[in-house]
Amino acid sequence: xxxxxxxxxxxxxxxxxxxxxxxxxxxxxxxxxxxxxxxxxxxxxxxxxxxxxxxxxxxxxxxxxxxxxxxxxxxxxxxxxxxxxxxxxxxxxxxxxxxxxxxxxxxxxxxxxxxxxxxxxxxxxxxxxxxxxxxxxxxxxxxxxxxxxxxxxxxxxxxxxxxxxxxxxxxxxxxxxxxxxxxxxxxxxxxxxxxxxxxxxxxxxxxxxxxxxxxxxxxxxxxxxxxxxxxxxxxxxxxxxxxxxxxxxxxxxxxxxxxxxxxxxxxxxxxxxxxxxxxxxxxxxxxxxxxxxxxxxxxxxxxxxxxxxxxxxxxxxxxxxxxxxxxxxxxxxxxxxxxxxxxxxxxxxxxxxxxxxxxxxxxxxxxxxxxxxxxxxxxx
Ligand SMILES: Nc1nc2c(ncn2[C@@H]2O[C@H](COP(=O)(O)OP(=O)(O)O)[C@@H](O)[C@H]2O)c(=O)[nH]1
Ligand SMILES: [Mg+2]
Numbered sequence: 001x002x003x004x005x006x007x008x009x010x011x012x013x014x015x016x017x018x019x020x021x022x023x024x025x026x027x028x029x030x031x032x033x034x035x036x037x038x039x040x041x042x043x044x045x046x047x048x049x050x051x052x053x054x055x056x057x058x059x060x061x062x063x064x065x066x067x068x069x070x071x072x073x074x075x076x077x078x079x080x081x082x083x084x085x086x087x088x089x090x091x092x093x094x095x096x097x098x099x100x101x102x103x104x105x106x107x108x109x110x111x112x113x114x115x116x117x118x119x120x121x122x123x124x125x126x127x128x129x130x131x132x133x134x135x136x137x138x139x140x141x142x143x144x145x146x147x148x149x150x151x152x153x154x155x156x157x158x159x160x161x162x163x164x165x166x167x168x169x170x171x172x173x174x175x176x177x178x179x180x181x182x183x184x185x186x187x188x189x190x191x192x193x194x195x196x197x198x199x200x201x202x203x204x205x206x207x208x209x210x211x212x213x214x215x216x217x218x219x220x221x222x223x224x225x226x227x228x229x230x231x232x233x234x235x236x237x238x239x240x241x242x243x244x245x246x247x248x249x250x251x252x253x254x255x256x257x258x259x260x261x262x263x264x265x266x267x268x269x270x271x272x273x274x275x276x277x278x279x280x281x282x283x284x285x286x287x288x289x290x291x292x293x294x295x296x297x298x299x300x301x302x303x304x305x306x307x308x309x310x311x312x313x314x315x316x317x318x319x320x321x322x323x324x325x326x327x328x329x330x331x332x333x334x335x336x337x338x339x340x341x342x343x344x345x346x347x348x349x350x351x352x353x354x355x356x357x358x359x360x361x362x363x364x365x366x367x368x369x370x371x372x373x374x375x376x377x378x379x380x
Contacts, residue, residue: 016055017145017228020101020357022066024138025121026085029072031131040072040082042121042136047143049094049109055145056267058092072124072133082124090118092143095226101140108146145226149187149201150343152227154257156241156248159233160278162186163326165202168336185223190336198340201227221264229342230273232257232316236285236292236323250277250288251295252305258312266314272346275318276335281325289323296321 026042045067059065070086073079098106098116107116122136123129153161169188186202203223224230234257238249248256254275261268275296277289295302296318303311320338324331 016059017147019055019059019143020065020354021062021090021141021143022138023088023090023119023141024066024068025119025136026069026071026088027136028122028124028133029082029085030074030133031125031127031129032075032077032080033131035075035077035080036127037075037077037080037131038082038126039075039124039131039133040084041124042072042133043069043085043087044117044121045069045088045090045119047092047096047098047107047109047116047118047141048089049096049112049114050091051094051112053091053093054265054267055093055143056270058090067119069119069121069136072121075124075131085121087121089115093145095146095222097144097146099142099144101142106141147228148185148223148226149199150228151198151200151339152224152230153200153202153233154224154230154261155233156239156253156257158239159235159253160326161202161233164231164233164276164278164324165200167324167326167329167332168200190339192336192340196340198343200231221261221268224261224268225265228272228346229339230271231276231339232273232318233276233278235279236277236288237279237282238288249305250292251299251302254292254296254316255299255303255306255312256310258314258316259310261316262312262314269312269314269316272342273316273318274338274342275321277321277323278326280323280330281328285323293321 023045025044028042029039031037031039067088067090069088072085073082075082092109094109094111094114096109098109098118100106106118108114109116118141119139120137122134125131125133153164155161165186165188168190188200188202190198190200192198201223232254234250234253236250238247239253240247258269277292279285280289299315319342322331322335322338324335326332
């Protein structure tokens with residue numbers, strides 16, 4: 001029997017969890033020696049948190065990744081004190097750490113409206129500076145989405161997420177056969193023979209309507225954002241959340257999970273994802289797995305199984321479908337090896353793309369005159 005079917009491989013780069021930006025304050029204005037006039041200060045560059053933004057949106061909107069504040073006005077007879085240059089605000093999502101290119105922390109943005117100064121404008125020329133303006137601060141900064149774990153488990157209650165976390169790691173989460181057992185993320189560590197460790201977060205139960213903040217809705221979805229890759233966990237036999245709600249097959253569970261993520265933030269569907277089909281020890285599981293795999297090959301043909309508004313616009317393309325049994329341990333070793341490989345692959349692709357960026361910058365594509373080269377330390 002074929003245990004693993006490779007459905008699709010999605011390239012790195014769809015989900016963005018860090019960005020490097022070039023920031024420069026505005027230059028100061030010239031002073032006016034004849035009348036002792038003072039040039040305006042150049043504008044500052046700030047990073048400001050705003051909920052609706054994602055790093056991916058920023059990257060798409062500003063492919064150059066350069067932000068410069070306005071210059072200070074020169075002192076003139078009409079305005080001896082030159083006007084200050086305009087500040088530049090870079091909008092980022094909350095949950096970001098800002099560092100310089102050497103890894104030195106510049107600040108954190110945790111809540112909507114939080115702001116961090118990343119490049120100061122130059123002072124205007126005055127008597128003390130021989131009426132010459134000071135240069136503005138220019139540097140590379142890095143925005144990193146703070147992750148809670150490498151891998152996030154996404155699944156409806158009872159799919160076996162807590163059991164899987166136990167099977168993979170040394171965590172001892174609460175396991176019970178009723179919904180909503182896990183109320184906050186439980187983080188486990190998967191250990192490898194070469195001492196490498198990978199963290200896995202069992203996230204609070206996702207239910208239909210989570211995007212509308214039903215159940216633990218938003219809290220759950222916020223955590224999903226903060227992981228590098230996702231493991232969708234479904235019960236091969238499907239599930240029924242409550243006696244009043246309809247029975248859902250494993251395929252429908254995948255669709256509903258995708259829909260909830262999509263409605264919250266479409267970008268979440270771009271995260272690398274693996275489908276874990278659990279409870280393969282149950283009778284009839286293999287037949288159901290085959291059926292699920294067929295449905296996943298052409299999901300649009302089976303979209304009539306759910307009400308229209310519950311079908312995701314885009315289907316998640318799983319890197320792998322891995323059948324397991326969290327209880328008997330079947331497939332767990334393979335899963336462990338696979339997630340390691342998948343994270344390593346993405347890490348090396350990310351490093352490659354960083355090198356490409358740096359090389360391009362060294363070739364002089366990005367920094368302008370009077371600014372520092374990429375990668376050097378800040379100066380005022
Ligand atoms: N037969 C079988 N039952 C399982 C398996 N994994 C979990 N369960 C059971 O399913 C129920 C829910 O598991 P749990 O890990 O708490 O699910 P969670 O709500 O997704 O965290 C528990 O009764 C588990 O014992 C499995 O691989 N096979
Ligand atoms: Mg649980």
